[in-house]
Amino acid sequence: MSDILDGVMQGIWLLVTLDPELIEITLRSLRITVSALLIASAIALPLGALLAVKRFRFRRVVIAVMNALMGLPPVVVGLCVYIILSRSGPLGVLGLLFTPSAMVIAQVIIIVPLVASIAHQSLRDLWSEYHDLLISMNTSQWQRISTLLWDGRRALLTASLAGFGRAIGEVGAIMVVGGNIDHVTRVLTTAIALETGKGDFGLALGLGFVLIFMALSVNLAIHYLTRTEVEGRW
Secondary structure, three states: OHHHHHHHHHHHHHHHOOOHHHHHHHHHHHHHHHHHHHHHHHHHHHHHHHHHHOOOOOHHHHHHHHHHHOOOOHHHHHHHHHHHHOOOOOOHHHOOOOOHHHHHHHHHHHHHHHHHHHHHHHHHHHHHHHHHHHHHOOOOHHHHHHHHHHHOHHHHHHHHHHHHHHHHOOOHHHHHHHOOOOOOOOOHHHHHHHHHHHOOHHHHHHHHHHHHHHHHHHHHHHHHHHHHHHHHHO
């Protein structure tokens, strides 16, 4: 029990004193996750709007597959990316394995279905409100999509924050493709796993406090945006 209390106190002290190692790992985590989120949002948000607006033959199948991929095990994603980026893989010549770029790729694959699914559900309801108006104005498909993206930006921000929340706490895929290399690919989740295994509860708890703070901040932001979105409609 005393070891745990000592670890908690040490973790708090590392936070208060802004320990350089803790700051380095935190900033690297944010850089990788935000990069992945920007790329994933650029793919997923227009995709969600397209599925809300356009009717085509296999639309329901695409939506069903996208929803199913939300539950894709991250470690399987990491394994697939590892195989593709390994020396014997099709993209091995790029030398991306065990780099932050590989971690970004894995996170993008993980969060695109989540962001796209949430965006589609939100924009589908918005499209039902705008459908008659936009059709009567003889707008192009791109104009309809851009209108939905702009007017639904608050809901889309919520979708992106949900993607950030999933990515920042992910450990399986980035451990596989990143290798948890010190000063290169070590991020919050992989560092916590490593330091816990080593028995260094102080640093592990300090990193854990940062991760919990990020998760709470994201959840509070989603709650606030969802509430204001509902109040705005009333």
